[in-house]
Amino acid sequence: MLRTLLHLIAAAALAAASLAAQAGGVPKPVVKIENPGKCIAPADEMRRNHMEMLKHQRDLTLREGVRGAAAGKAASLNGCIECHASKQTGSVTGGKESFCESCHSYAAVKLDCWDCHQPKAGYKATGAKP
Amino acid sequence: MSHNKRRSFLVASAAGLGTVALGVAVAPGIRLIEVSHANPVRPAGQPASSAVRWGMLVDTTRCATGCDDCVKACAAENGINETVADKRQGAQWIRKIDIKEAKTGRQHSLPMMCQHCANPPCVDVCPTGASMKRADGIVLVDRHVCIGCRYCMMACPYKARSFVHQPLSGQNPEVPRGLGCVESCTLCVHRVDKGQQPACVESCTTAGHNALLFGDLNDPNSEISRRAAAAATSQIRADLKLNTGVRYQGI
Amino acid sequence: MQLAPFSRAEEQRFYLVAAMGGLVTAVGLLAALYMEHAGHVVTGMTNQVVWGMPHVFAIFLIVAASGVLNVASIGSVFGKKVYKKRAPLSGLLCLAMLTGGLFVLMLDLGRADRLIIAATHYNFTSVFAWNVFLYSGMFAIVAVYMWTLMERRMNGYSKPAGFAAFIWRLILTTGTGSIFGFLVARQAYNSAVLAPMFIIMSFAWGLAVFMIVQKTMFWWNSIELHPSVRTRMKNLLGVFVAAVLYFVIAYHMTNLYFAKQIAFERFILLDGGIFPLLLWGGYLLLGTVAPLILIYHPGLSARRGSVMLASLLVVLGAFCQLYVFIIGGQAFPLEIFPGMEVSSSFYDGQVEHYAPSLPEILLGFGGIAIAFLITAVGVRVLHFLPQDDLSQLEAAASISD
Numbered sequence: 157m158l159r160t161l162l163h164l165i166a167a168a169a170l171a172a173a174s175l176a177a178q179a180g181g182v183p184k185p186v187v188k189i190e191n192p193g194k195c196i197a198p199a200d201e202m203r204r205n206h207m208e209m210l211k212h213q214r215d216l217t218l219r220e221g222v223r224g225a226a227a228g229k230a231a232s233l234n235g236c237i238e239c240h241a242s243k244q245t246g247s248v249t250g251g252k253e254s255f256c257e258s259c260h261s262y263a264a265v266k267l268d269c270w271d272c273h274q275p276k277a278g279y280k281a282t283g284a285k286p
Numbered sequence: 287m288s289h290n291k292r293r294s295f296l297v298a299s300a301a302g303l304g305t306v307a308l309g310v311a312v313a314p315g316i317r318l319i320e321v322s323h324a325n326p327v328r329p330a331g332q333p334a335s336s337a338v339r340w341g342m343l344v345d346t347t348r349c350a351t352g353c354d355d356c357v358k359a360c361a362a363e364n365g366i367n368e369t370v371a372d373k374r375q376g377a378q379w380i381r382k383i384d385i386k387e388a389k390t391g392r393q394h395s396l397p398m399m400c401q402h403c404a405n406p407p408c409v410d411v412c413p414t415g416a417s418m419k420r421a422d423g424i425v426l427v428d429r430h431v432c433i434g435c436r437y438c439m440m441a442c443p444y445k446a447r448s449f450v451h452q453p454l455s456g457q458n459p460e461v462p463r464g465l466g467c468v469e470s471c472t473l474c475v476h477r478v479d480k481g482q483q484p485a486c487v488e489s490c491t492t493a494g495h496n497a498l499l500f501g502d503l504n505d506p507n508s509e510i511s512r513r514a515a516a517a518a519t520s521q522i523r524a525d526l527k528l529n530t531g532v533r534y535q536g537i
Numbered sequence: 538m539q540l541a542p543f544s545r546a547e548e549q550r551f552y553l554v555a556a557m558g559g560l561v562t563a564v565g566l567l568a569a570l571y572m573e574h575a576g577h578v579v580t581g582m583t584n585q586v587v588w589g590m591p592h593v594f595a596i597f598l599i600v601a602a603s604g605v606l607n608v609a610s611i612g613s614v615f616g617k618k619v620y621k622k623r624a625p626l627s628g629l630l631c632l633a634m635l636t637g638g639l640f641v642l643m644l645d646l647g648r649a650d651r652l653i654i655a656a657t658h659y660n661f662t663s664v665f666a667w668n669v670f671l672y673s674g675m676f677a678i679v680a681v682y683m684w685t686l687m688e689r690r691m692n693g694y695s696k697p698a699g700f701a702a703f704i705w706r707l708i709l710t711t712g713t714g715s716i717f718g719f720l721v722a723r724q725a726y727n728s729a730v731l732a733p734m735f736i737i738m739s740f741a742w743g744l745a746v747f748m749i750v751q752k753t754m755f756w757w758n759s760i761e762l763h764p765s766v767r768t769r770m771k772n773l774l775g776v777f778v779a780a781v782l783y784f785v786i787a788y789h790m791t792n793l794y795f796a797k798q799i800a801f802e803r804f805i806l807l808d809g810g811i812f813p814l815l816l817w818g819g820y821l822l823l824g825t826v827a828p829l830i831l832i833y834h835p836g837l838s839a840r841r842g843s844v845m846l847a848s849l850l851v852v853l854g855a856f857c858q859l860y861v862f863i864i865g866g867q868a869f870p871l872e873i874f875p876g877m878e879v880s881s882s883f884y885d886g887q888v889e890h891y892a893p894s895l896p897e898i899l900l901g902f903g904g905i906a907i908a909f910l911i912t913a914v915g916v917r918v919l920h921f922l923p924q925d926d927l928s929q930l931e932a933a934a935s936i937s938d
Contacts, residue, residue: 214430215430216333218426218428218430219418219420219428220333220334220420220421221328221333221334221420221421221422221475221479222331222332222333223328223330223479223480224330224331225330225331226329226330226331226332227331230330230331234459234460237459268650271453271454271464271465271466272429272454272457272462272463272464272467273457273459273462274456274457274458274459274462276459279456279458279459280458357882370578371578372578372583374583374584374585374884374889375577375578375582375583375584376584377584378584378882378883381881381882381883381885382881382882383873383874383879383880383881383883383885384879384880384881385874385877385878385879386877386878386879387876387877388876388877388878389876398873398881398883398885407721407722409660409662410662410663410719411662411663411664411665411719411720412660412663412665413655413659413660413663413665413666413669414654414655414658414659414660414666415658415659415660416658431651431654431658432647432648432651433646433647433648433649433651433652433654433655434646434647434648434649435646435647435665436587436588436647437663437665437716439584439587440587440588440720440723440867441719441720441722442722443721443722443871443873444873445584445585445871445873445883445885447584448584449577449584449587449647450576450647451576451577451578451582451583451584452575452576452577452578453575453576465576465647466573466576466577466646466647466648467647467648468647522873522874523722523873523875526721526722
């Protein structure tokens, strides 16, 4: 409910933002690339298509059991996190500076991925008997 | 089946595969060599195959009352570490059940978890198709599609599923889990896809109990198939004809 | 009979009532938001009793929604004039209650924000998914049916439309019953009697709700229901209530004698604590025997308000019955190892406790409030007050008396 509402607001905000961008008024978000290396696709394509790539990959992995990619690189969410996590916080989320939120907070996109997915790179969960 | 024959077969096949390294690294030897045969790593980019059907054999004669190594290992592996005020709302992917035959008084202790049915009722009833069976027989919840209606929990004859009642944090990166979705034993799918065994099986074996055996039920030469052929095994609630992937020996 | 235009005082009264409905709806919505935000920890539902109070409310509303349409069906399909006058109100109530029920069901989801997924991903082997179709179809069919009733030019089509609605709602209630009927693993639900039982329950509950609403509307407008209509409708309610009783007995008998669910029946009928209490006291005594007396006792049934009271009791009994059915069915331990004593950290083999929490109850009432609000506004805007042709009734009464 709340999230659906947020999505609606996000869509409206995005439309407004793009209008504003056309007008040339609003500053672009600052995206920090902290780790060297090459993204799984050219930056331009990533900017436009990363959501589709992620959704495609998640269905492939979860429903068909495909891990990694035969050629090139898979759009694994854990993969993104390993490369894009901030050096300071170790995470891709939490604060406008963080990689995944840099654009999203600007475009008012709210992800539910972090309800489940661990946003920190190299994190090891502790186990406890329930 | 004689132990010798099995051993020679295994050595041959292990050598053939050339994947002994994994097994040898962790004692006690022979069992794990078998495992490396039973569970080859699938190459990157390839989907799970229906030629395989993953299963588990529980030897209840070796499963001790009060031992919960498998439960602990599961919790550690899958990051089931949240504190819940009302324990009834807590998740349990695997649990130990103590049973006593009413007539004879005979007692058993055994682990209970998702039985990875070939005809899973949870998959039948799920309105969105979030409950699903992978080609290799592993029953999973696609938590990107689960709406949290809990119909599958009503349908499961084993109470194998849990609903996440509260927001979580500190998940294991390989095992995402979170608020409002139904979850259950994944047979450690993230490990199996890497050629490892489920955490419960590994811990049981490492501790020397050897009550759990994981393998391919479709492969007549896998140890699990051979054990199932040699000794009487049973499926729980066999009357429901669900054809479970988890089999029990000794009850 | 012409109604006087609304007076100022009456106008104010209406807005007061509507505001009250709106308030309860808003509280229900807030409760749902809270549940979604904090998670189901704030409810009494657990991993043992996975469906709770919201489902009791939702299933009551949905089943009664289908039953309330019966009034229209008797009019259109079976050609009874008195009922035909009530068809528009019956249709409106059906839509209102269906909306209320779905509201509760949807907002109880663990991930209510993913409603769009529920609408776009279908698993066609799932009874739940069929129900999504049945409900949306119901909205469409009833809407068309109401149109044929209210639009003079379309009146000629009201019979086929009414027939379609009649058939559809039989299927719908069968579908609702089957949600449980397909749960073969659970002792309480593995019964073929469930589908017909739900249909007959829908008749009784729907008619009871209809009588309550009708009475309230007449009271609001200071009109008396004609005695012959009152007698006819109350007797029909009596028949339905008795029929439900028959099915309830049949359900428990088949469980006892054919399915050999002796332990389960013992639990529900004798030593299950709250459940036998609600079944015997709530459903049987208050919800069945008392209404039957109120309806059929020559002296009592003539008293003012007796039919209203009977209808209210039937609704109360319905809630008790659903509580026993839904919660009781889950509280009884699932038999994983038939014939064995079982214990575990996951409460295997133990009778479950369930204590509904405030948010989930508020959510349930929110659903009722939505149904109420839709009905109140609909009746107001569309003039749905059943208006009997008195001269015709007098004539009919003098013939049949």
